[in-house]
Amino acid sequence: MQPDTSSRPAEKQQIDLRRYRRVRWFFFKIFLQTLWWDILLNRPALRWFRPPALARWQAIARRFRSLAVEMGGVLIKLGQFLSVRVDILPVEVTQELAGLQDKVPPEPLEDVIAQIEADFGRPIAEIFEWFSPEPLGAASLAQAHRVRLRSGEGAVVKVLRPGIDVLVETDLAAISLAFRWLRLYRRLSHRVNLDWLVEEFSTVTRRELDFEREAENAGRLAADFKNDPRLYLPEVYREYSSARTLALEDVGYIRITDFETIEDVGISRAKVADQLYTIYMQQVFETFFVHVDPHPGNLFVRPLPCEDEIRAGITGFGPGDPVPHVPDRPFQIVFIDFGMMAPVPARLRAALREYVVGLGTRDAYKIVQAFVNAGTLLPGADLKRLEEVHEALFERFWGWAWGSSEQWRSERPGIL
Structure with a gap:
Protein backbone atom coordinates (compact mmCIF):
# COMPACT_ATOMS: atom_id res chain seq x y z
CA MET A 1 0.00 0.00 0.00
CA GLN A 2 1.47 3.36 -1.05
CA PRO A 3 0.91 6.43 1.13
CA ASP A 4 -1.13 9.30 -0.17
CA THR A 5 1.51 11.96 -0.74
CA SER A 6 -1.12 14.45 -1.80
CA SER A 7 -2.60 14.57 1.71
CA ARG A 8 -3.19 18.05 3.05
CA PRO A 9 -3.73 19.26 6.61
CA ALA A 10 -7.11 20.64 7.54
CA GLU A 11 -8.04 23.85 5.72
CA LYS A 12 -8.80 25.65 8.97
CA GLN A 13 -5.18 25.38 10.09
CA GLN A 14 -2.87 28.13 8.90
CA ILE A 15 0.32 26.51 7.68
CA ASP A 16 3.42 27.24 5.62
CA LEU A 17 2.86 25.03 2.57
CA ARG A 18 6.46 25.27 1.38
CA ARG A 19 7.75 24.12 4.75
CA TYR A 20 5.05 21.45 4.97
CA ARG A 21 6.06 19.96 1.60
CA ARG A 22 9.73 19.88 2.53
CA VAL A 23 9.15 18.16 5.88
CA ARG A 24 6.64 15.77 4.31
CA TRP A 25 9.13 14.85 1.56
CA PHE A 26 11.80 14.09 4.17
CA PHE A 27 9.49 11.67 5.98
CA PHE A 28 8.24 10.17 2.71
CA LYS A 29 11.82 9.29 1.69
CA ILE A 30 12.29 7.54 5.04
CA PHE A 31 9.06 5.62 4.42
CA LEU A 32 10.26 4.53 0.97
CA GLN A 33 13.63 3.43 2.37
CA THR A 34 11.91 1.42 5.08
CA LEU A 35 9.56 -0.16 2.55
CA TRP A 36 12.50 -1.14 0.33
CA TRP A 37 15.09 -2.32 2.88
CA ASP A 38 12.98 -3.65 5.75
CA ILE A 39 9.98 -5.09 3.92
CA LEU A 40 10.66 -5.83 0.24
CA LEU A 41 14.24 -7.04 0.79
CA ASN A 42 13.43 -8.75 4.07
CA ARG A 43 13.28 -12.15 2.39
CA PRO A 44 15.59 -15.11 3.03
CA ALA A 45 17.07 -14.97 -0.49
CA LEU A 46 17.47 -11.19 -0.52
CA ARG A 47 18.60 -10.28 2.99
CA TRP A 48 22.30 -10.50 2.17
CA PHE A 49 21.82 -7.48 -0.17
CA ARG A 50 20.70 -5.32 2.76
CA PRO A 51 23.18 -3.05 4.57
CA PRO A 52 23.13 -3.25 8.40
CA ALA A 53 19.85 -1.81 9.70
CA LEU A 54 21.46 0.01 12.63
CA ALA A 55 23.85 1.97 10.40
CA ARG A 56 20.96 2.98 8.11
CA TRP A 57 18.86 4.27 11.00
CA GLN A 58 21.81 6.14 12.48
CA ALA A 59 22.28 7.87 9.13
CA ILE A 60 18.56 8.76 9.05
CA ALA A 61 18.82 10.18 12.58
CA ARG A 62 21.80 12.32 11.55
CA ARG A 63 19.91 13.66 8.52
CA PHE A 64 16.88 14.44 10.69
CA ARG A 65 19.10 16.21 13.24
CA SER A 66 20.55 18.40 10.47
CA LEU A 67 17.07 19.21 9.15
CA ALA A 68 15.81 20.03 12.66
CA VAL A 69 18.75 22.35 13.39
CA GLU A 70 18.21 24.12 10.06
CA MET A 71 14.42 24.50 10.27
CA GLY A 72 13.82 24.58 14.04
CA GLY A 73 10.24 24.58 15.27
CA VAL A 74 8.57 21.36 16.35
CA LEU A 75 11.22 19.27 14.55
CA ILE A 76 13.59 20.11 17.41
CA LYS A 77 11.00 18.97 19.95
CA LEU A 78 10.33 15.77 18.00
CA GLY A 79 14.05 14.98 18.03
CA GLN A 80 14.24 15.62 21.77
CA PHE A 81 11.14 13.47 22.30
CA LEU A 82 12.50 10.55 20.27
CA SER A 83 15.95 10.83 21.88
CA VAL A 84 14.52 9.43 25.13
CA ARG A 85 12.18 6.83 23.59
CA VAL A 86 14.44 3.79 23.80
CA ASP A 87 11.27 1.69 23.64
CA ILE A 88 10.93 2.75 20.00
CA LEU A 89 14.50 3.27 18.80
CA PRO A 90 17.86 1.66 19.59
CA VAL A 91 20.18 3.56 21.93
CA GLU A 92 22.66 4.09 19.10
CA VAL A 93 19.96 5.96 17.18
CA THR A 94 18.65 8.00 20.12
CA GLN A 95 22.21 9.15 20.84
CA GLU A 96 22.33 10.72 17.38
CA LEU A 97 19.36 12.88 18.38
CA ALA A 98 20.68 13.81 21.83
CA GLY A 99 21.74 17.39 22.45
CA LEU A 100 19.27 18.99 20.04
CA GLN A 101 18.19 21.42 22.78
CA ASP A 102 21.64 22.98 22.52
CA LYS A 103 21.43 23.49 18.74
CA VAL A 104 18.65 26.07 18.50
CA PRO A 105 19.76 29.47 17.11
CA PRO A 106 18.02 32.55 18.60
CA GLU A 107 15.59 34.76 16.72
CA PRO A 108 16.79 38.20 15.55
CA ASP A 165 1.94 29.28 15.67
CA VAL A 166 2.22 28.69 11.93
CA LEU A 167 5.41 26.64 12.32
CA VAL A 168 3.82 24.45 14.99
CA GLU A 169 0.72 23.69 12.91
CA THR A 170 2.82 23.07 9.81
CA ASP A 171 5.19 20.66 11.51
CA LEU A 172 2.44 18.84 13.42
CA ALA A 173 0.53 18.31 10.16
CA ALA A 174 3.60 16.77 8.51
CA ILE A 175 4.46 14.69 11.59
CA SER A 176 0.88 13.38 11.85
CA LEU A 177 1.05 12.28 8.23
CA ALA A 178 4.38 10.54 8.85
CA PHE A 179 2.94 8.66 11.82
CA ARG A 180 0.01 7.49 9.69
CA TRP A 181 2.55 6.00 7.31
CA LEU A 182 4.37 4.38 10.23
CA ARG A 183 1.19 2.51 11.15
CA LEU A 184 1.78 0.40 8.04
CA TYR A 185 5.03 -0.88 9.57
CA ARG A 186 3.58 -3.67 11.71
CA ARG A 187 6.75 -4.42 13.65
CA LEU A 188 6.45 -0.94 15.17
CA SER A 189 2.67 -0.47 15.27
CA HIS A 190 2.30 -3.75 17.22
CA ARG A 191 4.69 -2.45 19.89
CA VAL A 192 3.62 1.20 20.18
CA ASN A 193 0.25 2.95 20.04
CA LEU A 194 1.28 5.44 17.37
CA ASP A 195 -2.10 7.23 17.30
CA TRP A 196 -1.87 7.92 21.03
CA LEU A 197 1.78 8.94 20.68
CA VAL A 198 1.20 11.59 18.01
CA GLU A 199 -1.95 12.87 19.77
CA GLU A 200 -0.09 13.26 23.05
CA PHE A 201 2.88 14.93 21.35
CA SER A 202 0.61 17.37 19.49
CA THR A 203 -1.45 18.22 22.58
CA VAL A 204 1.58 18.85 24.76
CA THR A 205 3.30 20.95 22.08
CA ARG A 206 0.28 23.20 21.60
CA ARG A 207 -0.06 23.64 25.36
CA GLU A 208 3.49 24.97 25.51
CA PRO A 229 11.80 23.74 51.81
CA ARG A 230 13.37 21.21 49.41
CA LEU A 231 11.89 22.87 46.31
CA TYR A 232 12.25 26.48 45.14
CA LEU A 233 10.04 27.83 42.36
CA PRO A 234 10.33 31.17 40.55
CA GLU A 235 7.75 33.88 41.16
CA VAL A 236 5.57 34.73 38.16
CA ALA A 247 8.07 37.16 33.12
CA LEU A 248 9.62 35.04 35.87
CA GLU A 249 11.99 35.50 38.78
CA ASP A 250 15.60 34.89 37.75
CA VAL A 251 16.52 31.51 39.25
CA GLY A 252 19.52 30.67 37.09
CA TYR A 253 21.55 29.11 39.88
CA ILE A 254 23.70 26.01 39.28
CA ARG A 255 22.59 23.73 36.45
CA ILE A 256 21.84 20.29 37.80
CA THR A 257 24.38 18.78 35.39
CA ASP A 258 27.17 21.18 36.44
CA PHE A 259 28.68 18.55 38.72
CA GLU A 260 31.96 20.38 39.24
CA THR A 261 30.33 23.56 40.57
CA ILE A 262 27.91 21.57 42.73
CA GLU A 263 30.83 19.85 44.43
CA ASP A 264 32.94 23.06 44.58
CA VAL A 265 30.34 24.78 46.79
CA GLY A 266 30.11 21.72 49.06
CA ILE A 267 26.78 20.24 47.92
CA SER A 268 26.51 16.45 47.84
CA ARG A 269 25.57 15.16 44.39
CA ALA A 270 24.08 12.04 45.96
CA LYS A 271 21.80 14.20 48.12
CA VAL A 272 20.75 16.21 45.06
CA ALA A 273 19.74 12.98 43.32
CA ASP A 274 17.87 11.75 46.41
CA GLN A 275 16.07 15.06 46.87
CA LEU A 276 15.03 15.29 43.20
CA TYR A 277 13.76 11.70 43.32
CA THR A 278 11.76 12.38 46.50
CA ILE A 279 10.18 15.50 44.99
CA TYR A 280 9.09 13.58 41.92
CA MET A 281 7.67 10.73 43.98
CA GLN A 282 5.68 13.28 45.96
CA GLN A 283 4.31 14.76 42.73
CA VAL A 284 3.32 11.34 41.40
CA PHE A 285 1.86 9.79 44.57
CA GLU A 286 0.73 12.74 46.73
CA THR A 287 0.00 15.94 44.80
CA PHE A 288 -0.87 14.17 41.50
CA PHE A 289 0.49 17.02 39.39
CA VAL A 290 3.82 16.29 37.72
CA HIS A 291 6.47 18.39 36.00
CA VAL A 292 7.09 16.22 32.93
CA ASP A 293 9.92 18.14 31.24
CA PRO A 294 12.88 17.49 33.57
CA HIS A 295 15.72 17.93 31.08
CA PRO A 296 18.94 19.54 32.41
CA GLY A 297 18.02 23.01 31.13
CA ASN A 298 14.94 23.06 33.37
CA LEU A 299 16.54 21.97 36.66
CA PHE A 300 18.87 23.99 38.89
CA VAL A 301 20.44 23.68 42.33
CA ARG A 302 20.15 26.70 44.63
CA PRO A 303 22.92 26.88 47.26
CA LEU A 304 21.80 28.11 50.69
CA PRO A 305 23.88 29.75 53.44
CA CYS A 306 25.01 27.54 56.29
CA GLU A 307 24.45 28.43 59.96
CA ASP A 308 27.82 30.19 60.35
CA GLU A 309 27.14 32.32 57.24
CA ILE A 310 23.68 33.25 58.50
CA ARG A 311 25.18 34.35 61.82
CA ALA A 312 27.66 36.44 59.83
CA GLY A 313 24.76 38.24 58.12
CA ILE A 314 24.64 36.33 54.80
CA THR A 315 20.97 35.76 54.02
CA GLY A 316 21.31 34.15 50.63
CA PHE A 317 23.07 33.95 47.27
CA GLY A 318 21.81 35.31 43.98
CA PRO A 319 22.18 33.63 40.58
CA GLY A 320 25.81 33.91 39.51
CA ASP A 321 27.09 35.00 42.95
CA PRO A 322 30.33 33.40 44.14
CA VAL A 323 29.58 30.73 46.74
CA PRO A 324 32.41 29.54 49.04
CA HIS A 325 32.92 25.86 49.71
CA VAL A 326 31.21 24.62 52.86
CA PRO A 327 31.06 20.87 53.49
CA ASP A 328 27.53 19.50 53.17
CA ARG A 329 26.10 22.90 52.18
CA PRO A 330 22.27 23.03 52.27
CA PHE A 331 20.46 23.53 48.97
CA GLN A 332 17.15 23.55 47.16
CA ILE A 333 16.05 22.03 43.86
CA VAL A 334 14.74 24.61 41.38
CA PHE A 335 12.28 23.87 38.57
CA ILE A 336 11.58 26.14 35.60
CA ASP A 337 9.45 25.81 32.44
CA PHE A 338 5.94 24.76 33.50
CA GLY A 339 4.39 24.37 30.06
CA MET A 340 4.52 20.58 30.34
CA MET A 341 2.71 19.66 33.55
CA ALA A 342 0.53 16.55 33.74
CA PRO A 343 -2.20 15.68 36.24
CA VAL A 344 -2.31 12.04 37.38
CA PRO A 345 -5.90 10.81 36.82
CA ALA A 346 -7.64 8.74 39.48
CA ARG A 347 -7.50 5.51 37.43
CA LEU A 348 -3.75 5.85 36.97
CA ARG A 349 -3.24 6.63 40.68
CA ALA A 350 -4.78 3.29 41.64
CA ALA A 351 -2.70 1.49 39.03
CA LEU A 352 0.49 3.12 40.30
CA ARG A 353 -0.27 2.03 43.85
CA GLU A 354 -0.92 -1.50 42.60
CA TYR A 355 2.38 -1.44 40.71
CA VAL A 356 4.33 -0.34 43.80
CA VAL A 357 2.70 -3.06 45.91
CA GLY A 358 3.53 -5.63 43.23
CA LEU A 359 7.12 -4.43 43.09
CA GLY A 360 7.50 -4.56 46.87
CA THR A 361 6.04 -8.05 47.13
CA ARG A 362 7.73 -9.48 44.01
CA ASP A 363 4.30 -10.17 42.52
CA ALA A 364 4.71 -10.21 38.73
CA TYR A 365 1.00 -10.84 38.18
CA LYS A 366 0.04 -7.72 40.17
CA ILE A 367 2.54 -5.61 38.22
CA VAL A 368 1.11 -6.73 34.88
CA GLN A 369 -2.43 -6.13 36.12
CA ALA A 370 -1.36 -2.60 37.06
CA PHE A 371 -0.33 -2.08 33.42
CA VAL A 372 -3.72 -3.42 32.30
CA ASN A 373 -5.66 -1.18 34.70
CA ALA A 374 -3.62 1.84 33.65
CA GLY A 375 -4.47 1.19 30.01
CA THR A 376 -0.82 1.25 28.94
CA LEU A 377 -0.81 -2.04 27.02
CA LEU A 378 -1.83 -2.47 23.40
CA PRO A 379 -4.75 -4.83 22.63
CA GLY A 380 -3.55 -8.39 22.28
CA ALA A 381 -0.49 -7.98 24.50
CA ASP A 382 0.85 -11.31 25.79
CA LEU A 383 0.17 -10.91 29.52
CA LYS A 384 1.65 -14.29 30.42
CA ARG A 385 4.88 -13.44 28.65
CA LEU A 386 5.03 -10.09 30.48
CA GLU A 387 4.67 -11.92 33.80
CA GLU A 388 7.52 -14.24 32.86
CA VAL A 389 9.71 -11.29 31.94
CA HIS A 390 9.10 -9.59 35.30
CA GLU A 391 9.71 -12.83 37.18
CA ALA A 392 13.04 -13.17 35.37
CA LEU A 393 13.94 -9.58 36.29
CA PHE A 394 13.12 -10.26 39.94
CA GLU A 395 15.35 -13.33 39.92
CA ARG A 396 18.20 -11.40 38.39
CA PHE A 397 18.10 -8.10 40.26
CA TRP A 398 16.19 -8.63 43.54
CA GLY A 399 18.31 -7.61 46.50
CA TRP A 400 21.03 -6.16 44.27
CA ALA A 401 22.42 -2.80 45.45
CA TRP A 402 25.57 -0.73 45.43
CA GLY A 403 27.68 -0.77 48.55
CA SER A 404 28.03 2.97 49.04
CA SER A 405 27.01 6.16 47.34
CA GLU A 406 30.65 6.88 46.44
CA GLN A 407 31.00 3.44 44.87
CA TRP A 408 27.67 3.92 43.04
CA ARG A 409 28.80 7.25 41.62
CA SER A 410 32.22 5.95 40.61
CA GLU A 411 30.55 3.11 38.71
CA ARG A 412 28.12 5.51 37.05
CA PRO A 413 30.15 8.47 35.77
CA GLY A 414 27.98 11.31 34.50
CA ILE A 415 25.08 10.45 36.79
CA LEU A 416 24.35 12.48 39.92
Missing part, protein backbone atom coordinates in the same frame (compact mmCIF):
# COMPACT_ATOMS: atom_id res chain seq x y z
CA LEU A 109 16.55 40.70 18.39
CA GLU A 110 14.44 43.18 16.42
CA ASP A 111 11.81 40.51 15.73
CA VAL A 112 11.62 39.55 19.41
CA ILE A 113 11.27 43.17 20.51
CA ALA A 114 8.63 43.84 17.84
CA GLN A 115 6.57 40.90 19.10
CA ILE A 116 6.80 42.04 22.75
CA GLU A 117 5.76 45.57 21.78
CA ALA A 118 2.82 44.25 19.75
CA ASP A 119 1.86 42.02 22.68
CA PHE A 120 1.76 44.90 25.19
CA GLY A 121 0.79 47.68 22.76
CA ARG A 122 3.59 50.03 23.79
CA PRO A 123 7.38 50.47 23.33
CA ILE A 124 9.61 48.05 25.18
CA ALA A 125 11.25 50.94 27.08
CA GLU A 126 7.87 51.56 28.73
CA ILE A 127 7.52 47.90 29.71
CA PHE A 128 10.96 47.07 31.14
CA GLU A 129 13.60 49.30 32.64
CA TRP A 130 16.26 47.26 30.82
CA PHE A 131 16.16 44.43 28.27
CA SER A 132 19.21 42.32 27.53
CA PRO A 133 19.97 42.13 23.79
CA GLU A 134 21.70 38.77 24.31
CA PRO A 135 19.35 35.82 24.83
CA LEU A 136 19.86 33.83 28.00
CA GLY A 137 18.79 30.70 26.14
CA ALA A 138 16.96 29.64 22.99
CA ALA A 139 14.59 26.69 22.73
CA SER A 140 12.48 25.30 19.91
CA LEU A 141 9.36 27.34 20.71
CA ALA A 142 10.63 30.28 22.76
CA GLN A 143 13.72 32.08 23.97
CA ALA A 144 14.61 33.86 27.20
CA HIS A 145 16.14 37.27 27.94
CA ARG A 146 17.17 38.89 31.21
CA VAL A 147 15.31 42.10 32.06
CA ARG A 148 15.00 44.62 34.86
CA LEU A 149 11.42 45.36 35.80
CA ARG A 150 10.14 48.89 36.34
CA SER A 151 9.98 47.99 40.03
CA GLY A 152 13.77 47.41 39.95
CA GLU A 153 13.82 43.61 40.27
CA GLY A 154 15.86 41.44 37.95
CA ALA A 155 13.83 38.90 36.04
CA VAL A 156 13.80 36.65 33.00
CA VAL A 157 11.23 36.94 30.22
CA LYS A 158 10.32 33.96 28.09
CA VAL A 159 9.17 35.06 24.64
CA LEU A 160 7.47 32.88 22.04
CA ARG A 161 9.31 32.85 18.73
CA PRO A 162 7.65 35.15 16.17
CA GLY A 163 5.41 33.16 13.83
CA ILE A 164 5.69 30.02 15.96
CA LEU A 209 2.32 27.95 23.45
CA ASP A 210 -0.20 28.88 26.15
CA PHE A 211 1.67 31.08 28.62
CA GLU A 212 -1.47 31.72 30.68
CA ARG A 213 -1.72 27.99 31.31
CA GLU A 214 1.98 27.87 32.16
CA ALA A 215 1.56 30.63 34.74
CA GLU A 216 -1.37 28.72 36.27
CA ASN A 217 0.72 25.52 36.33
CA ALA A 218 3.52 27.32 38.14
CA GLY A 219 1.04 28.64 40.69
CA ARG A 220 -0.47 25.21 41.32
CA LEU A 221 2.94 23.57 41.75
CA ALA A 222 3.97 26.34 44.16
CA ALA A 223 0.78 25.78 46.18
CA ASP A 224 1.45 22.02 46.29
CA PHE A 225 4.93 22.59 47.76
CA LYS A 226 4.38 25.84 49.67
CA ASN A 227 5.55 24.30 52.97
CA ASP A 228 8.33 22.15 51.50
CA TYR A 237 5.31 38.50 37.48
CA ARG A 238 1.85 38.56 35.96
CA GLU A 239 1.77 42.34 35.40
CA TYR A 240 4.77 41.90 33.08
CA SER A 241 3.32 38.88 31.30
CA SER A 242 0.96 38.58 28.34
CA ALA A 243 -0.15 36.08 25.72
CA ARG A 244 3.34 35.64 24.23
CA THR A 245 5.58 36.91 27.02
CA LEU A 246 6.05 35.34 30.45
